[in-house]
Amino acid sequence: QQPVQSPQAVILREGEDAVINCSSSKALYSVHWYRQKHGEAPVFLMILLKGGEQKGHEKISASFNEKKQQSSLYLTASQLSYSGTYFCGTETKTSYDKVIFGPGTSLSVIP
Amino acid sequence: GAVVSQHPSRVICKSGTSVKIECRSLDFQATTMFWYRQFPKQSLMLMATSNEGSKATYEQGVEKDKFLINHASLTLSTLTVTSAHPEDSSFYICSAREHRPLAGGLGDTQYFGPGTRLTVL
Numbered sequence A: 001q002q003p004v005q006s007p008q009a010v011i012l013r014e015g016e017d018a019v020i021n022c023s024s025s026k027a028l029y030s031v032h033w034y035r036q037k038h039g040e041a042p043v044f045l046m047i048l049l050k051g052g053e054q055k056g057h058e059k060i061s062a063s064f065n066e067k068k069q070q071s072s073l074y075l076t077a078s079q080l081s082y083s084g085t086y087f088c089g090t091e092t093k094t095s096y097d098k099v100i101f102g103p104g105t106s107l108s109v110i111p
Numbered sequence B: 001g002a003v004v005s006q007h008p009s010r011v012i013c014k015s016g017t018s019v020k021i022e023c024r025s026l027d028f029q030a031t032t033m034f035w036y037r038q039f040p041k042q043s044l045m046l047m048a049t050s051n052e053g054s055k056a057t058y059e060q061g062v063e064k065d066k067f068l069i070n071h072a073s074l075t076l077s078t079l080t081v082t083s084a085h086p087e088d089s090s091f092y093i094c095s096a097r098e099h100r101p102l103a104g105g106l107g108d109t110q111y112f113g114p115g116t117r118l119t120v121l
Helices: none
Strands: A004-006 A009-013 A018-023 A028-036 A043-048 A054-057 A060-065 A070-075 A084-092 A105-110 B004-007 B010-013 B019-025 B032-038 B045-051 B067-073 B076-081 B090-097 B110-112 B116-120
Touching: A004 A084, A009 A018, A018 A084, A018 A105, A028 A060, A028 A070, A043 A060, A043 B110, A070 A084, B004 B090, B010 B019, B019 B032, B019 B090, B019 B116, B032 B067, B032 B076, B045 B067, B076 B090
Parallel strands: A009 A105, B010 B116
Antiparallel strands: A004 A018, A018 A070, A028 A043, A028 A084, A054 A060, A060 A070, A084 A105, B004 B019, B019 B076, B032 B045, B032 B090, B067 B076, B090 B110, B090 B116
């Protein structure tokens, strides 16, 4: 079952922060985050495997709340290069070994 | 990070012809590869899971006789769109799972190929 992402779209000015949420109706084993720019393939950002786990890459970080079956991606001091569509992918405990992607969140960073 | 290649990057064909798309993991062994289809402004829809040496597992609603998948080796999987029609026009993306035994298998990172844009006239 496809995870739910919110918001659908967000516009930021350079330097502002944003949060993208991903939630599932099923118990999760892992959450994967990707960014896709127009016309290109998705690029891996990070994977979270354990409840309570938080990871970061430069100014992009994520958390995984296993109990709430949700994950959040945090973009701090956004840069123009952060623009794109962000997808979360979830691996559930009942259908492991395949990742189902959410509908995506379109992020636009403007000067 | 790991590199996955796809070939061709773009293909235009006539209705009724078959098209083969290759997906290779260049610097790692991938026991599992996945094929996705993405329509404009939509999410990636999983079509099938391909395991080396065994038959692919197709998602509900995906015709296995139309989308033939062969996972010939630990570094190569192919998707053949048979008797393609205009409604098959889409962006096809493969991904390969980097198998890391110490990580326990599940939750391994998936790396995506650059995608193949198929246009059927």
